[in-house]
Amino acid sequence: MTFDDLLDGRPLLAILRGVPADRAVELANAVWDTGIGAVELPIQTPDAVAALSAVAKAGGARGERVGAGTVITVDQVSVARDAGAAFTVAPGFDPEILAASLAAGMPHLPGVATPSDVQHAVKAGCRWLKAFPAASLGPRWIRELHGPFPDVQFVATGGIDAGNARAFLDAGARSLGVGSTVTRPGGLTELVAALTP
Template sequence: MTDFATLLRGKPLMAILRNVPIERAVALAETVWDSGLGAVEVPIQTPEAARCLRAVASAAAARGAVVGAGTVVTVEQVRLAADAGAVFTVAPGLDLDVVAASAAAGLPHLPGVATPSEVHHARKAGCDWLKAFPAGSLGAGWLREMRGPFPDVRFVATGGIGAHNARDFLAAGADALGVGGAVTREGGLAELLAVLRA
């Protein structure tokens, strides 16, 4: 099983392609992969989203890239993600059954956390990389403060991140940024990539 340290090495962006038409999702994913700065996540809350994941995974396989499945909140969705070609799973919260199912499927899992207790329990469950969510509400200072008791945890700050605050969260200790709306709006991906390259 590949881990997030390998998947996100040198890649500060996890582009979240939520509710994006399939052709546009593939095009955005290819731009992210071509930049060398990011990974791609496709949330799978609807049947159309699952079809989108399959299409993006097919494009990823053709170029040696990878895609993960997001908003994975049930064991059934873990199976769906694996069948569609995802190589990792992401969730908004911490569900130990989903963590275990992802591990059994050979997919590293990125659970969402927002409290020290959730960080602690996610670590006990074997997750070294965690999704700080909702990062925009938690604030960059939350990441700095979590570094004290949890110096080895790697965080993907997600929720409310864009070109306007990406640098703040990276400076506070985020290892990567999960970005949805700011990536999928017209011109948003180019703007964010410019900030990350600076």
């Protein structure tokens, strides 16, 4: 399983941060129902791990895979795997976490914010990278980094909403990591409208 399988054709990676398990399952199903979204749950608290487990179980029932986000320690890789995650996501690039995640059978999406970050991640074998924080970097960053790194697939994450989503896709982002917009009432509908031609 690679990010080509997990995110290709899915311009939305919904980040369900701090959402109770029942609500997370409800939101995840709504995201999957759009046909254009994948789901990630950051695992910074025990409640978040429980929510990941619930969403992974719900996803398994419909053939959907779920990621664990904000994985910043090697120990969290095991927690993510045991909770049913199919991939891991981090705010930055750490080769030890990358290695642990791959060893656990989960592709890893590391965060990058500079050309050096991208170069190190590419050297380590990563082709899909999380551009974070995307709103601070801006769409132009993605367009310009594609010059020296044409094969990198960026997932723009951080500060993305219905108002700027299209600009990031037009700049070359393959997918968009979106958090608070997805979890607020009506936000998912607005995003889908912005992401669907």
